[in-house]
Amino acid sequence: MPLTVHHLQYSQSERIPWLCEELGIPYTLKLYQRDPMLAPKAIKDLNPIGQAPIIQDGDLTLAESAACCEYIIHKFGNGRLALPPSHKDYADYIYWFHFSNGTLQPMELLVFSILRVQSEGPATARYKEMFERMLTIMDKRLRENKWLAGEEFTAADIMTVFSLTTMRAFDPIDLTKYKGILGYLKRVSEREGYKKARAKADPEMELMIEGKAPRQFEDKLKAEGKI
Numbered sequence: 682m683p684l685t686v687h688h689l690q691y692s693q694s695e696r697i698p699w700l701c702e703e704l705g706i707p708y709t710l711k712l713y714q715r716d717p718m719l720a721p722k723a724i725k726d727l728n729p730i731g732q733a734p735i736i737q738d739g740d741l742t743l744a745e746s747a748a749c750c751e752y753i754i755h756k757f758g759n760g761r762l763a764l765p766p767s768h769k770d771y772a773d774y775i776y777w778f779h780f781s782n783g784t785l786q787p788m789e790l791l792v793f794s795i796l797r798v799q800s801e802g803p804a805t806a807r808y809k810e811m812f813e814r815m816l817t818i819m820d821k822r823l824r825e826n827k828w829l830a831g832e833e834f835t836a837a838d839i840m841t842v843f844s845l846t847t848m849r850a851f852d853p854i855d856l857t858k859y860k861g862i863l864g865y866l867k868r869v870s871e872r873e874g875y876k877k878a879r880a881k882a883d884p885e886m887e888l889m890i891e892g893k894a895p896r897q898f899e900d901k902l903k904a905e906g907k908i
């Protein structure tokens with residue numbers, strides 16, 4: 682099998698096995714556990730930045746979720762799960778493909794980091810308000826559309842779901858009031874590709890599609906006596 686996917690469990694690299702399952706393409710999956718919170722040395726040996734996902738195709742080693750998605754879609758998937766420029770929803774597709782890693786997730790991380798050191802104050806309030814605005818816009822989009830790009834499920838969905846699910850094992854955002862997002866996560870959880878990817882990539886990980894944030898990863902490690 683030419684394509685190898687290196688997946689750090691409980692992480693955004695879940696996007697890549699999910700993409701491969703949705704495309705129905707063959708791939709070799711290599712799993713890595715966090716040690717205890719960060720990536721193990723084997724990941725750092727593959728990517729000097731020390732982060733997953735990483736894919737390999739022959740002599741090529743490539744990191745960055747969005748780059749890996751585009752590479753796989755165009756090299757192995759015949760462009761499936763991407764919308765071409767001629768498609769009426771092309772602009773929506775590229776906007777939402779980039780929204781999660783470019784805007785939502787950095788803000789989620791910023792709010793989470795600020796809240797760890799200071800629960801109140803103008804900066805906290807400002808960033809919390811901006812983050813909620815982002816979720817509200819996404820919620821409206823998903824009340825009005827089945828998938829982020831419109832009628833078709835695309836790689837924009839694959840790029841986004843981690844920020845709304847597994848990331849909440851680290852950052853306890855409550856999604857209860859965002860009914861559009863919750864309905865969307867339910868639809869995602871019913872996809873065969875998502876189920877297959879979860880079974881292969883993170884078989885022990887709970888499904889994180891409810892409004893309340895799942896049990897925090899740190900608490901899990903403490904309960905297991907790992908930290």
Ligand SMILES: N[C@@H](CCC(=O)N[C@@H](CS)C(=O)NCC(=O)O)C(=O)O
Pocket residue numbers: 689691692693694718719720721731732733734744745746747782
């Ligand atoms: N922008 C990168 C971010 C990758 C990233 O932050 N990966 C995290 C997992 S969520 C990681 O490998 N963390 C391990 C570490 O920092 O030690 C991407 O989209 O691939």
